[in-house]
Amino acid sequence: MTATSLNESQMTPTNVAAVNESNADLADAPSEIVFEVRDAAVDYGSQRAVDGVTLDIASREITAIIGPSGCGKSTFLRCLNRMNDFIPGAKVSGGLTYHGEDLYGSKVDAAEVRRRIGMVFQRPNPFPKSIFDNVAYGPRINRHKGDLSAVVESALTRAALWDEVKDKLKKSAFALSGGQQQRLCIARALAVSPDVILMDEPCSALDPIATSRIEDLMVGLKRDYTIVIVTHNMQQAARVSDRTAFFTTDVDDRGARTGRLVEFDHTNTIFTSPSDSRTEGYITGRFG
Amino acid sequence: MTYTMPRPSITRSSASPWRQTKSAVMTASLVLALVVAVVPLVLIILYVISKGWASVNAPGWFTADIPIFSRAVGPGMGPAITGTLMITGAATAMAVPLGVLGGIYLNEYSAASRYGNVIRFFADVMTGVPSIVMGLFVYVIWVLSFGLSAFAGALALGCLMLPIVIRTSEEMLKLVPRELRESAYALGGRKAGTIVRVVLPAAAPGIISGALLAVARAAGETAPLLFTIGFVNQANSDLLHDPNTALSTQIFKNAISVFPGQVSRAWGAALTLIGIVFVFTILSRIASSFLSRKHQS
Amino acid sequence: MKRSRARMLVPLVLTIGLLAAACGSSSSSTPKGDKGGSTSPTTAAAPKLAAATLNGSGSTFQQAFDEAVITEFQAAQPAVKVVYGGGGSGKGQTDLQGGLVQWAGSDSTVKPEDVAKYKGRFLYFPTVAAPITVSYNLSGVKLKLSPQTLAKIFEGQITKWDDAAVKAENAGATLPSTAITVAHRSDGSGTTANFTKYLVAAAGPAWTLGTDKVVAWPSGTQAGEGNGGVAQIVKSTTGSIGYVDYSDAKAAGLVFASLKNASGSFVEPSLESATAALEAATLAADLTYNPLNATGAKAYPITSPTYILVYSTQADPAVKAAIKGFLEFIYADGQKTATTVDFAPLPKAILTAAKAQITKIGV
Numbered sequence: 001m002t003a004t005s006l007n008e009s010q011m012t013p014t015n016v017a018a019v020n021e022s023n024a025d026l027a028d029a030p031s032e033i034v035f036e037v038r039d040a041a042v043d044y045g046s047q048r049a050v051d052g053v054t055l056d057i058a059s060r061e062i063t064a065i066i067g068p069s070g071c072g073k074s075t076f077l078r079c080l081n082r083m084n085d086f087i088p089g090a091k092v093s094g095g096l097t098y099h100g101e102d103l104y105g106s107k108v109d110a111a112e113v114r115r116r117i118g119m120v121f122q123r124p125n126p127f128p129k130s131i132f133d134n135v136a137y138g139p140r141i142n143r144h145k146g147d148l149s150a151v152v153e154s155a156l157t158r159a160a161l162w163d164e165v166k167d168k169l170k171k172s173a174f175a176l177s178g179g180q181q182q183r184l185c186i187a188r189a190l191a192v193s194p195d196v197i198l199m200d201e202p203c204s205a206l207d208p209i210a211t212s213r214i215e216d217l218m219v220g221l222k223r224d225y226t227i228v229i230v231t232h233n234m235q236q237a238a239r240v241s242d243r244t245a246f247f248t249t250d251v252d253d254r255g256a257r258t259g260r261l262v263e264f265d266h267t268n269t270i271f272t273s274p275s276d277s278r279t280e281g282y283i284t285g286r287f288g
Numbered sequence: 289m290t291y292t293m294p295r296p297s298i299t300r301s302s303a304s305p306w307r308q309t310k311s312a313v314m315t316a317s318l319v320l321a322l323v324v325a326v327v328p329l330v331l332i333i334l335y336v337i338s339k340g341w342a343s344v345n346a347p348g349w350f351t352a353d354i355p356i357f358s359r360a361v362g363p364g365m366g367p368a369i370t371g372t373l374m375i376t377g378a379a380t381a382m383a384v385p386l387g388v389l390g391g392i393y394l395n396e397y398s399a400a401s402r403y404g405n406v407i408r409f410f411a412d413v414m415t416g417v418p419s420i421v422m423g424l425f426v427y428v429i430w431v432l433s434f435g436l437s438a439f440a441g442a443l444a445l446g447c448l449m450l451p452i453v454i455r456t457s458e459e460m461l462k463l464v465p466r467e468l469r470e471s472a473y474a475l476g477g478r479k480a481g482t483i484v485r486v487v488l489p490a491a492a493p494g495i496i497s498g499a500l501l502a503v504a505r506a507a508g509e510t511a512p513l514l515f516t517i518g519f520v521n522q523a524n525s526d527l528l529h530d531p532n533t534a535l536s537t538q539i540f541k542n543a544i545s546v547f548p549g550q551v552s553r554a555w556g557a558a559l560t561l562i563g564i565v566f567v568f569t570i571l572s573r574i575a576s577s578f579l580s581r582k583h584q585s
Numbered sequence: 586m587k588r589s590r591a592r593m594l595v596p597l598v599l600t601i602g603l604l605a606a607a608c609g610s611s612s613s614s615t616p617k618g619d620k621g622g623s624t625s626p627t628t629a630a631a632p633k634l635a636a637a638t639l640n641g642s643g644s645t646f647q648q649a650f651d652e653a654v655i656t657e658f659q660a661a662q663p664a665v666k667v668v669y670g671g672g673g674s675g676k677g678q679t680d681l682q683g684g685l686v687q688w689a690g691s692d693s694t695v696k697p698e699d700v701a702k703y704k705g706r707f708l709y710f711p712t713v714a715a716p717i718t719v720s721y722n723l724s725g726v727k728l729k730l731s732p733q734t735l736a737k738i739f740e741g742q743i744t745k746w747d748d749a750a751v752k753a754e755n756a757g758a759t760l761p762s763t764a765i766t767v768a769h770r771s772d773g774s775g776t777t778a779n780f781t782k783y784l785v786a787a788a789g790p791a792w793t794l795g796t797d798k799v800v801a802w803p804s805g806t807q808a809g810e811g812n813g814g815v816a817q818i819v820k821s822t823t824g825s826i827g828y829v830d831y832s833d834a835k836a837a838g839l840v841f842a843s844l845k846n847a848s849g850s851f852v853e854p855s856l857e858s859a860t861a862a863l864e865a866a867t868l869a870a871d872l873t874y875n876p877l878n879a880t881g882a883k884a885y886p887i888t889s890p891t892y893i894l895v896y897s898t899q900a901d902p903a904v905k906a907a908i909k910g911f912l913e914f915i916y917a918d919g920q921k922t923a924t925t926v927d928f929a930p931l932p933k934a935i936l937t938a939a940k941a942q943i944t945k946i947g948v
Contacts, residue, residue, distance in 0.1 A: 083470055088400055115476025125467040128490045138475035141485070185471065192475050356659065357652040357926075359836050435685070520668050530638065531668070546817040546837040 031058040034196060034226045035080060035103075038095030042075050045089040049075050050259040053094070055245055062218060062227045064237035064267065067247035068282065072259020073230045076247070077198050079103075080228060081117035082110045115142060117196040118189035123205045124181030126173030126188070131165050134173045134184055138192035151191055159187035160217050179210025186217065190225075197221065199229040203236065215240050234283065237267065244270040246279045336558050343556025350560075354521040354538070354553070361549035365557050367523035371438060371534040372564065375517065376507045378442035378527060383449035384499045390450070391457025391495070396483055408458075414451035422447045423512030436518035438532040444512035449502040456498030460491040493576035500572030504565045510536035535561040634662045637907035642670040643677015643690035645811035646776045646830045647891040650713050650928045651690060654919040658911060661918075665907045671811055675773015675798045681707065681894055687904055688911075689894040692775025693782075693798060694873050703896075708946065709872045710893040710939055712915055713928040714863050716854030717780050717887040718834040718841035720819045721826040723761065728842035729754050729851045732787035732886070735844065738826060739767055739784070740794060741803035746824060754845075761824075768818040768827030771808035773798040779877060779889040780828045786878040787847065787886060813837075830889070831859070832927035846886040847878050858885035859929040866890075868935055872942060888929075897945055905947045916940045 035057040042050040050072035057063050057080075065073040075084070082103065084090040096103040103113065115138070126134050135152040144151065152169070156162040161183045165176070173184055182202060189197055199218070203211040218227055218240050231237050237244050245264040249257050263270060263279045274280045343349060343363065352364025390407070398404030426444040434440070464487050472482040488495075518531030519541055535557045542554035641651070648671045655667045669690065672680075677689035682702045694709070719735060721728060723746060730738075734750045737743045743750055747760040770777045781796035794800045802808070807822070809815040815827040816837040831854050834841055843851040852858045862879035876888040893912070899905035916939060920930040931939065 081474065083473065086470065086473065111473070111476050111478050114474050117474075119470065119474035121467045121471065123465075123467060125465060125471055127468065127471070127486050137472070137485070138477075141472075141475065141477050141481055188471070189474065198474075356656045357649070359649060359652075519670060522666060522668055530640070531670070544814070544817060546813055546820050546833070 031061065033057070034059045034099060035228075036095070036097045036100075040076070040079060040092065040094035040096050042072070042079060042084060043089075043091045043093070044087070047256060048258045050079075050247075053261045055261060055264045057226065057228060058243070059226050060222055060224070061242040062222055062229060062240050064241035064244045065228065065230045065247060066232070066234060066237050066244060066282075067259070067262075068249060069232070070257055070259070071247040071249045073247050074200050075259065077200055077228060077230045080196070080198055081114045081119055082108075083114070083119065085110055115192050116194055117198060118192065118194035119198045119200065120182070120185050120189055120202045122201045124178055124185055126176075126181050126184055129173060130170050131173050131176070131184060132169040135187050135191045138188060142192055155187040155191035156184075158190050158221065159183045160213065160220075161187055177210070179206050179213060182206060182210070182214060183217065186214075186221075190221075194225065196226040196228065199227065201230055201232060204232065211236070234271075238271050241267045243267055246270060246274075246276075246282065248278055248282070333562065336555065336562055339552075340555035340557075340559030343552045344559050349556060353523060354533070355549075356521055358521070358542075358545070358550055359547045361552070363553075363556075365535065365538065365553065365560060367521065368533045368535045368538045368557060369560060369564075370523065370525070371517070371532045372507060372536070372561070374525075374527060375438050375441045375445060375513070375532065375534055376503060378439060379445035379449055379506055380499070380503050382442065383446040383502070384453055387450050387453025387499070387502075388457045388495060390454040391461055392483060392488075394454065394458045395461040396479070396487070408455075411451040411454045414447070415455065418511075419444075419448055419509050420511035420515075423515040426512065427515040431516055435529065436516065436531040437529050438517055438524065438527045440516035441513045441532065441534065442527075444516050445506040445509055448509065448512065449499075449506050452502040452505070453499050456502070457491070457495050460494030460498065461487060463494065464490045493580040496579065497572040497576035500568050500575065504568040504572070507565055507568065508536060508561060510540050513537050514540065535564070634665050634907050634910045635903040636664040637901070637903040638666045638668065639688055639904065639907055639911060640668045640670070640686045641677070641688040641690060641893075642672045642680045642686050643894075644674040644692050644775050644891055645671045645813060645833075646674075646692045646715070646717075646774075646889065647690050647712060647928075648812070649830075649832045649836070649926050650891075650919075650923060653922050653926045654915055657918060657922060658914045661914065662907075662910060665910065667907075667911060673770065673772035673798075673811060674775030674778070677894070678773075681896075687895065687908060690891065691894055692889050692891045693778035694892075695894075706897045707894050708897050708942060710895065710912055710915075710942065711872055711874065711890055711931060711935055712893055712919070712939075713923045713930060714859055714876060714888055714890050715856075715928045716831040716859045716885045717776055717783075717828050717889050718831050718839070718854045719826065719844060719887075720816070720829045720834045720839035720841045722819050722821075722823050722840070723763070724823075726755070726758050726760065727840075728758070729845070730842045731845040732784060733789070733791040736784050736788035736792035738765055739769070739802075740792065741767065741805065763824035766818075766822050766825040767802070767806040768815045768822070768825050769802050769806055769808055770799075770812075770815060771810050774811075775891070776812060776828060776830060776889065780887060783877045783887045828887075831856075835927050844886050846882075846884055847880045848882050848884070850882050852883060852885045854885050854887075856924060856927065856929045858883055859888040860932070861885070862888035863929065863932050863935070868938060872935070872938055874935065895946065897947070899947045909943055909946055912943050912946075913940070916943075 033056045037053055037055050040050070040053045041048060053076055065077060067073050078084045079092050079096060084092060092104055098113070098117070102108070127137060129137070132152055135155050136148050139148060139151050153162060156165060161180060164180060168175070173181065176184060203214050206214065215236065218229070221227060229241065243265065244267045246262045247259050248262050249259055251257050263274060263276045270279060271283060274283060346363045349363040349365055350369060351366045354365060354367055355362065390411070394404050394408055398407070423444045426440055426447065430440045430443055468486055468490060469482055472486045513534050513536060517534060517537065519537055520531045520533050524530050524532045538557045539554045539561070542550040542557065545551055648669065651669045655669060658667060659665070674691040674693055677686070677691050678695060678699070680686040681689035682704070684704055719730065731754055734743065734754055737750065744765055745762055746765055747762045752760060775798065777800065778796060778798045781794065781800055784792040785796045794802070807818050807825070809818045812830045812833045816829045816833050816839060819825045819827045819829065819839055820837055829839065841854055843853045846852050861881055862876045862884035865879045865881055865884060866874040866876040868874045873892070874890055876890060878886050879888065895908055899908065916936060920936065923930045
């Protein structure tokens with residue numbers, strides 16, 4: 001089962017239109033759960049970085065993770081595609097399933113997990129290659145058979161970059177502006193037909209105009225992809241996401257900081273009537 | 289009670305002239321330091337050119353054999369030039385691939401492991417080993433069993449280059465942003481493929497310039513060659529057998545001679561060696577700027 | 586961007602330009618090799634030898650002669666590569682013992698106790714002879730020395746140039762009060778062996794350091810590597826004195842002393858005075874001979890023989906043929922080459938015996 005076929009079979013055009021109309025309306029509509037997280041924790045060596053996270057991430061929604069600096073939002077995000085595997089000493093525990101399969105099961109191919117669950121990083125980081133080769137990188141390493149340029153064109157089109165770069169595909173990716181580079185990185189992630197796209201503060205290095213283009217793009221991509229975004233920008237979370245998870249930091253008596261999930265709900269609810277006073281404090285700017 | 293900051297005028301205070309003088313003195317001493325550092329270098333180059341130009345300029349200098357009759361005046365230095373290129377080339381062929389692999393291992397596969405630290409420590413110690421000791425080492429492990437040869441010299445130079453290449457490769461790989469690797473992993477990439485297709489190309493400019501600087505350094509080494517290639521004047525194209533010659537050993541043997549022909553050949557060889565090292569340095573700059581520009585223009 | 590690339594290329598273009606200029610200029614004439622390289626072979630062309638490499642090392646006394654003769658031999662026999670690394674007679678002997686070389690140059694004979702160290706029977710081939718000069722660096726003085734005074738200078742008993750003993754032998758010369766710097770060989774040297782052998786024979790009890798390839802020189806003396814190294818010290822140190830082979834001393838432009846010979850006359854080193862010394866010498870069965878401290882009004886007292894040592898058994902036929910060819914060349918054209926590089930050719934009697942000995946190689 002490929003991610004693409006999954007996407008196509010799951011959602012009707014009507015649903016897509018509804019998603020775009022209003023975040024809140026669709027929040028209660030039945031939706032497949034992509035990630036089921038049950039009391040997950042991340043340790044770096046003897047230090048617990050994130051603890052007690054329990055939430056469900058629904059298909060074809062944008063889930064935002066917000067919270068003050070150092071609350072473990074990025075660390076948690078990186079659990080979802082096993083990116084923490086590369087950090088020496090990092091250990092993930094608790095229940096984490098992806099479409100019902102244990103993400104950390106002993107027989108799971110982590111590379112395949114990461115192909116299905118793409119990631120876009122804080123700073124635009126194209127490979128030192130041409131624009132074309134950047135997008136084609138993923139299909140190539142996954143031994144894509146068929147018309148590579150069609151895949152590249154389709155990915156760039158979905159990332160709303162095609163018109164800007166179609167005449168300079170052979171040029172270095174570094175020739176693009178920061179915002180274009182970030183969209184190139186999104187196109188690069190799309191080219192391997194992922195199911196989920198994780199975005200780790202994708203707009204923090206961009207100016208407001210570029211940010212708004214990326215946000216528009218995310219809303220458009222929601223039709224076909226499940227998106228999880230970490231952001232420190234509350235307005236951004238409010239603008240684009242369907243559900244929001246609020247993380248905060250506990251400091252123990254030795255000064256060690258551990259991130260915790262405080263509240264997870266529809267974005268509307270979080271921003272209008274949060275049930276936890278810490279959420280409210282953060283939303284209204286009293287701390288964080 | 290409120291406290292208002294005193295608001296000084298933005299015109300120069302009386303302290304200013306002193307500050308300006310201090311600034312001028314510091315700037316002047318920095319310029320002086322630069323001049324002191326550069327003048328000997330320029331003098332060396334000019335002196336070698338003035339002494340060696342006539343030799344190098346004589347027809348056949350780069351191709352003709354070194355006169356067997358050592359008192360003879362005139363060119364050439366052909367066997368020593370090919371010897372230097374051959375020995376340095378063989379050393380590079382051994383040390384650079386091995387060194388880059390070592391750098392990859394240290395940075396990508398054993399970043400914080402104890403084994404990695406041990407290797408790193410020994411690479412650092414090796415960087416500080418005097419070149420003559422390296423020559424002695426190769427003399428004992430190779431020359432005593434297999435005799436003097438260009439290959440033995442290449443082994444010694446390779447041993448000198450290896451730690452430099454390992455450490456510069458490691459440092460260059462370290463500079464490759466983590467996100468770049470993670471982006472490749474996020475596309476379903478595996479470690480080895482990611483290193484080959486993303487990390488190495490990103491680090492290539494630095495690795496190449498580091499390697500070529502190591503080559504340039506090795507090309508000028510004399511002490512390790514004295515033990516390992518011996519000293520002859522005749523050309524020897526056999527890498528593995530029989531004594532060979534190189535520019536640096538020619539300089540060593542000829543410069544101390546009482547005969548003017550030999551001394552002028554030594555200057556010529558010195559100028560040639562500087563030229564070769566200079567070309568290597570320029571090449572390393574061109575290669576690394578070409579590679580980094582390829583992706584950044 | 587364009588501009589920085591251009592800036593980048595400037596040094597390269599310059600370098601290439603320099604190299605091209607260096608290669609291209611053909612206006613300057615090729616300086617002729619000193620006397621050595623220019624003598625053309627006079628004998629009929631010998632049959633071409635098969636490819637072989639003859640590595641040699643040893644005496645720096647004979648090095649200039651060897652290099653000159655090798656230059657000519659290579660022109661006649663391009664397939665044979667003859668290499669001579671110098672290093673001193675001591676090194677030549679050790680290298681031959683170890684089988685590192687096919688031939689060794691030595692001015693001194695092998696000590697009886699060392700014979701067993703060789704890999705087989707070896708033969709002495711006397712090649713040429715030459716004076717060992719007593720060269721010094723004192724401007725405007727033409728020195729005359731007796732063996733006794735010479736011994737005292739090299740022993741460090743006489744430390745100033747205006748010493749009474751030196752003055753006595755150089756009446757009329759203006760000798761400075763400069764300190765004497767003695768220069769000698771650092772390596773195991775046949776030149777040292779012959780020089781000290783002469784002092785033992787001629788100076789009698791005045792010389793106390795004995796004779797060997799290396800002797801215990803007094804402190805405060807300077808050591809040079811090879812005859813060239815000693816020549817370099819003498820050339821560059823005012824007030825110095827050293828023993829250097831005639832060919833190197835002459836080529837280095839050194840001044841040398843006249844020595845009082847066994848017949849009581851002061852003789853300057855020259856090829857004639859060396860030949861005069863050779864004529865009195867008697868040849869031993871192994872072709873060694875001792876021309877030191879020779880009698881005769883014109884004989885220079887420190888005339889030194891020099892030999893090429895090779896094993897009589899040669900496993901490799903190509904090497905055997907090459908060695909024979911090389912030695913034959915030395916006894917033919919090489920004898921003419923000798924005088925051009927300031928070595929004395931062998932007297933007829935020695936030459937005939939040496940040529941005849943070539944047939945013993947490989948038997």
